[in-house]
Amino acid sequence: MSQTPSPLPPSLEHASAATSAAESALSQRATGLIHHPYAPPAGFDAVPPGVFKASTVFFANTAELHSREWKDKTGYTYGLHGTPTTFTLEERLATLEGGLQTLLAPSGLSALTLVSQALLKAGDEVLIPDNAYAPNKDFCRVELAQWGITHRVYDPLDPASLTGLIHERTRLVWLEAPGSVTLEFPDLAALIQVLRQHPQVVIALDNTWGAGLAFNPFELGVPAFTDTRGVDISVHALTKYPSGGGDVLMGSVVTRDAALHLRLKLTHMRLGLGVGANDAESLLRGLPSLVLRYQAHDAATRQIAHWLQARPEFSAVLHPALPSSPGHDAWARVARHAGGLVSVVLDAQRHPREKVHAFVDALKLFRIGYSWGGPVSLVMPYGLKGMRQHGALAGASGTLVRFAIGLEDVGDLIGDIEQALTALG
Ligand SMILES: Cc1ncc(COP(=O)(O)O)c(C=O)c1O
Known part of the structure; x- marks a missing residue:
C-alpha cells in the first residue's frame, strides 16, 4: 500500500504527534479533574462547622430526584433551598430567638419585606x-x-389607640422595640394583648435591637388568648450584632408556628431569596461571641448614656435604661439588657444644624456611617422636623444625633465626645 505523503516537513510531523498526545492528556485531565474518584474520609470534626457552597446539588438517580424533600430539611435539592451551612445557621438562630424555625434573607430589610x-x-x-x-x-x-x-x-406608646385602628382587613401588625433612632420602648405585652383579640392579625417584631438577648420575643408574658405569649414572627437584621464585624449583610425570620413558617418559606422560595455560603460562615463565626459582645456594647452604652445625661448641651438623652427615656418602665418589665444605641436631642434654638454637624465632624473615634453592632463606634445626625407624628418628638425641629457604641475603650469614647462638643460653640 502506498502511504499518503504527509503535508508536513519531518520536523513538524514529530511536533504534531506530541501535540496530539498532549491534547489527549489534556482532555483526560479535564474530565478527571471534574469527576475525581477521591473522597476524603468521613468523620472530620473541628471548631467551625464545614462550609458548603452550592447552586447545583447532585441526585444519585431519578428516584432520589423525585423523593427528596427540602421544605422540612430532610434533604438537599438546590442551593437556594438550603445547604448544610445554611441549615446549621438557621437552627442556631432559632435557638438565639427562642423560636423553632428560621428563614435567611440577604439583608435585614429583605427579611422585613419578605414578611409583608x-x-x-x-x-x-x-x-x-x-x-x-x-x-x-x-x-x-x-x-x-x-x-x-x-x-x-x-x-x-399608646396600646389603647390600636383598638380603634384594627378592622377585618388588618392582617399584619409590625412592632419594634425600641423604635429606630428615637429609641422609645413600647409596652410589648400590652400591644400584643390588644392584637390577640383579633385572630386574623399576625404580629411581627423587628427584633434587631434586642438581638434575641435583651428579651425573648416569643415569651413576653402576654395572657394566653392563644398558645403564644409573645409575637408570631421575629425579624432580625443579622447585619448588626450577630455579624459583629460591619462586613456582612443578612436577615432572619424566626417563627414558632410550622404553618406560618411554611407560608413564609414558600414566598421566600418564589422570590428567590438566598444567602452566600461565605456570609453564612461569617455569621457562624460571630454567634459564639455574640453574648459577650452584646453585654460589652450594653455596659459601655449605659456608661456613656449617663455621662451624656450630665452634660448641659442636650435637651434629651434617649436610651431605654435611663428612667427619663420614653418607655423606660416598659423596657424594665421585659428586658435586662439595653443594646448599644443612645441618641441625644439638640434643641434648634440653642444649637443650629450647622453647629451640630460641626460637632459630628469633629468626632475622631466615632465614624460617620449607618448601621451598628460592629467594633467601630458610629455616629449619625438626623433632622427631627417631620420625623415623628406621635410622642414627645412630634413637631420637634432640632437635630438628633445617634451614637452606636462599638468595642473601643469607654473612656476614650467619652473623651472623643467631650473634645468634639467644643465645636458646638
Ligand atoms: C432596626 C433595623 N431593622 C432592620 C434594618 C435593616 O438591616 P439591613 O441593613 O441588613 O438591611 C436596620 C438597619 O439599619 C435596622 O436598624
Missing part, C-alpha cells in the same frame, strides 16, 4: 409604628400601596 409580601394581598391593611425602621415604613407607603395594600401608622 408573604402575608398581605390586595385589599389588606398593615399597621406599623410611628418609630419603625424608616425603610420598612417606606416599603409600606410605596411598594405595598402599588399592590393595593394600605397601611396605617400607630403610636407605639
Whole structure:
C-alpha cells in the first residue's frame, strides 16, 4: 500500500504527534479533574462547622430526584433551598430567638419585606409604628400601596389607640422595640394583648435591637388568648450584632408556628431569596461571641448614656435604661439588657444644624456611617422636623444625633465626645 505523503516537513510531523498526545492528556485531565474518584474520609470534626457552597446539588438517580424533600430539611435539592451551612445557621438562630424555625434573607430589610409580601394581598391593611425602621415604613407607603395594600401608622406608646385602628382587613401588625433612632420602648405585652383579640392579625417584631438577648420575643408574658405569649414572627437584621464585624449583610425570620413558617418559606422560595455560603460562615463565626459582645456594647452604652445625661448641651438623652427615656418602665418589665444605641436631642434654638454637624465632624473615634453592632463606634445626625407624628418628638425641629457604641475603650469614647462638643460653640 502506498502511504499518503504527509503535508508536513519531518520536523513538524514529530511536533504534531506530541501535540496530539498532549491534547489527549489534556482532555483526560479535564474530565478527571471534574469527576475525581477521591473522597476524603468521613468523620472530620473541628471548631467551625464545614462550609458548603452550592447552586447545583447532585441526585444519585431519578428516584432520589423525585423523593427528596427540602421544605422540612430532610434533604438537599438546590442551593437556594438550603445547604448544610445554611441549615446549621438557621437552627442556631432559632435557638438565639427562642423560636423553632428560621428563614435567611440577604439583608435585614429583605427579611422585613419578605414578611409583608408573604402575608398581605390586595385589599389588606398593615399597621406599623410611628418609630419603625424608616425603610420598612417606606416599603409600606410605596411598594405595598402599588399592590393595593394600605397601611396605617400607630403610636407605639399608646396600646389603647390600636383598638380603634384594627378592622377585618388588618392582617399584619409590625412592632419594634425600641423604635429606630428615637429609641422609645413600647409596652410589648400590652400591644400584643390588644392584637390577640383579633385572630386574623399576625404580629411581627423587628427584633434587631434586642438581638434575641435583651428579651425573648416569643415569651413576653402576654395572657394566653392563644398558645403564644409573645409575637408570631421575629425579624432580625443579622447585619448588626450577630455579624459583629460591619462586613456582612443578612436577615432572619424566626417563627414558632410550622404553618406560618411554611407560608413564609414558600414566598421566600418564589422570590428567590438566598444567602452566600461565605456570609453564612461569617455569621457562624460571630454567634459564639455574640453574648459577650452584646453585654460589652450594653455596659459601655449605659456608661456613656449617663455621662451624656450630665452634660448641659442636650435637651434629651434617649436610651431605654435611663428612667427619663420614653418607655423606660416598659423596657424594665421585659428586658435586662439595653443594646448599644443612645441618641441625644439638640434643641434648634440653642444649637443650629450647622453647629451640630460641626460637632459630628469633629468626632475622631466615632465614624460617620449607618448601621451598628460592629467594633467601630458610629455616629449619625438626623433632622427631627417631620420625623415623628406621635410622642414627645412630634413637631420637634432640632437635630438628633445617634451614637452606636462599638468595642473601643469607654473612656476614650467619652473623651472623643467631650473634645468634639467644643465645636458646638
Ligand atoms: C432596626 C433595623 N431593622 C432592620 C434594618 C435593616 O438591616 P439591613 O441593613 O441588613 O438591611 C436596620 C438597619 O439599619 C435596622 O436598624
